[in-house]
Amino acid sequence: MINWLQHAPVYPIVVPLIAGAAMLLLADKHRILRASISVLAALAQLAAAITLLALAAGAGDIWPKGVGVYLLGDWAAPFGIVLAVDRLSAVMLTLTAVLGVASLFYSLARWDRLGVHFHSLFQFLLMGLNGAFLTGDLFNLFVFFEILLAASYGLILHGSGVARVSAGLQYIAVNLVASFLLLISIALIYGVTGTLNLADLAVRAGTLGGTDRLLFEIGAAVLGVAFLVKAGAWPMNFWLVRGYSSASAPVAAIFSIMTKVGIYALLRIGSLLLPTGAPAAFSLEWMFVIGMATLIFGAIGLLATQQLDQLVSYCVIVSAGTLLTALGMPGVRLTGPALFYLVSSVLTTGAFFMLVELVERTQTFGANVLAVTLDLFDLDDPESPNRSDDVVGVAIPAAMAFLGLAFVSCALLVTGLPPLSGFVAKFSLLSAAVAEANASMQPADAWILVAGVLVAGLAGIIAFGRAGMRIFWGNDERTTPRLRVLEAGPVSILLLLCVALAAGAGPVSAYLDAAARSLDDPSLYIDAVLSASPTRAIGGH
Structure with missing residues (x-):
């Protein structure tokens, strides 16, 4: 009998790959079937992710050390392709x-109807994201990066408009350069160490010296720059605001987690290389400085713009800066709270990007843009094959009340005001920073982090207070939009998850603190990967 849990780490990659490829074979007339396949695939990935979350916590004693290793092709590391799952x-x-x-x-x-192959591109994007979080070697990290980026190129151009195409081309150009840097760095690192497996690389890096060490440092520096570009760090984040604010609402929402892939890569590789004397590119000092500069840039951007979609995009930059600054602090004290903040901020900005499109329907300009888009794709033509009779939706009770409450909730979350998870995240982060300042012989960095987070929060309060008054109180031409449950439902669910995070802050923080401790002890990850045996060698399936 096949042990299905044994193959659980590969499900988040295989499911979207098969679903995306299958939908490419279906004609446009099978729109409902394609949507059904896409939804089922997404739900299956959610079930697989929750299963892995439980297994990493020790459920069933399948992974006693909290790290699961899957050997693709049944070849042992470092020679074969490895997928590794831990709490993070x-x-x-x-x-x-x-x-x-x-x-x-x-x-x-x-x-999903305002362009071609939306669902396939969406599944390939999920496949790339999942693979980047699962892979255990640098080259396949590059491969999955390229898969998610290739899908994102199509998704960011999805729809219509000169602004979207212009911003999309800039986004594509910047990410192609970053990918080129990533490939160069991988080649340098492989040429010096002879391996790309992350666990094996952590072992061999500590033995390098002389010219080899210098070349390795150069390769690591280029690698760090590539990850910082993808993380939206200053000064290489000029592309982010325009690109995210120009994308369609659901695409911008899923893009909320894409900058976190770069931060995840920095955290993962940096934690493995730290015991070997981490290269300068992954040193905590540089990460702290760049993170603080990114945080300040995001705060200034919040004050400088009045367009709601750009405000949310600057929130993504603020979250990236906060994470880089917190993770740039020594020790493990701030890592758990930083991960809690990561979860809360991603859910919040995802909900906010979708909410922005709903709020803009109350404005005359937003309604005109949507009308042009619908007309371009013949969605307002009763005879159009793309038309759905309910495309304009039905009015939900108290639509303006829903929009106002959702806007206030999102504003509270991104600024860190009580009582939602944004407050819990920032409070735990600032508490850890104060404790670090009291325990450290050099507390300046911790107090700089506290000041930066508070100033960014104040900038957010001013920016969103100003935007809220203009949208809901100061516009005499405001109209009540017609919303669909399919639109209001996802926003509500993400916000309710933020409420649940605040209510269950204890267990969630305990899980994330355990993830932080495992990162502080990279030997668990290294031993699990390098000691994993092929099933054929032990009489397996």
Whole structure:
């Protein structure tokens, strides 16, 4: 009998791959079938991610040390392709799946019909994200990066408009450069160490010296720059605001987690290389400085813009800066709270991007843009094959009350005001920073982090207070939009998850603190990967 849990780590990759490829074979007239396949695939990925979350926590004693290893092709590391699951990767997989399901349901209201192959591209994007969180070697990290980026190129151009195409081309150009840097760095590192397996690389890096060590440092520096570009760090994040704010609502929502892939890669590789004397590119000092600069840039951006979609995009930059700054602090004290903040911020910005499109329907300009888009794709033509009779939706009770409450909730979350998970995340982060300042002989960095987070929060309060008054109180031409459950539902679910995070902060924080401790002891990951035996060698299936 096949042990299905044994193959659980590969499900988040195989399921979207098969679903995306299958939908490419279906003609446009099978729109309902394609949507059904996409939804089922997304739900299956969510179930697989939750399973891995439980297994990494020790459920069933399948992974006693909290690290699961899957050998693709049944070849042992470092020669074969390895997938590795620990608490951190399981959290990222679950977060991706939750955001993916919400964004996908939102897109079913209309956005999946405003272009070709939306569902296939969406599944390939999820496949790339999942693979990046699961892979155990650098080259396949590059491969999965390229898969998610290739899918994102199609998704960011999904829809119509000169602004979207212009921003999309800039996004594509910047990410192609970053991918080129990533490939160069991988080649340098492989040429010096002879391996790309992350666990094996951590072992061999500590033995390098002389010219080899210098070349390795150069390769690591280029690698760090590539990850910082993808993480949206200053000064290499000029592409982010325009690209995210121009994308369609469900695409921008799923993009909320894409910058976190770069941060995840920095955290994963940096934690493995730290005991060997981490290269300068992965040193905590540089990460702290770049993170603080990113945080300040995001705070200034919040004050400088008044467009709601750009405000949310700057929130993504603020979250990236906060994470880089917190993770740039020594020790493990801030890592758990930083991961809690990561989860809360991704859910919040995902919900906010979708909410922005609903709020803009109350404005005359937003309604005109949507009308042009519908007309371009013949969705307002009763005889059009693309038309759905309910494309304009039905009015839900108290639509303006829902939009106002959702907007206030999102504003509270991103600024860190009580009582939602944003407050819990920032409070735990600041508490850990104060404790670090009291325990450290050099407390300046901790107090700088506290000041930066508070200033960014104040900038957010000013920016969203100003935007809320303009949208809901200061516009005499406001109209009541017609919302669909498929649109309001995903926003509500993500916000309710933030409420649940606040209510269950204890167990969630305990899980994330355990993930932080495992990162602080990379020997668990290294031993699990390098000691994994092929099943054929032990009489397996």
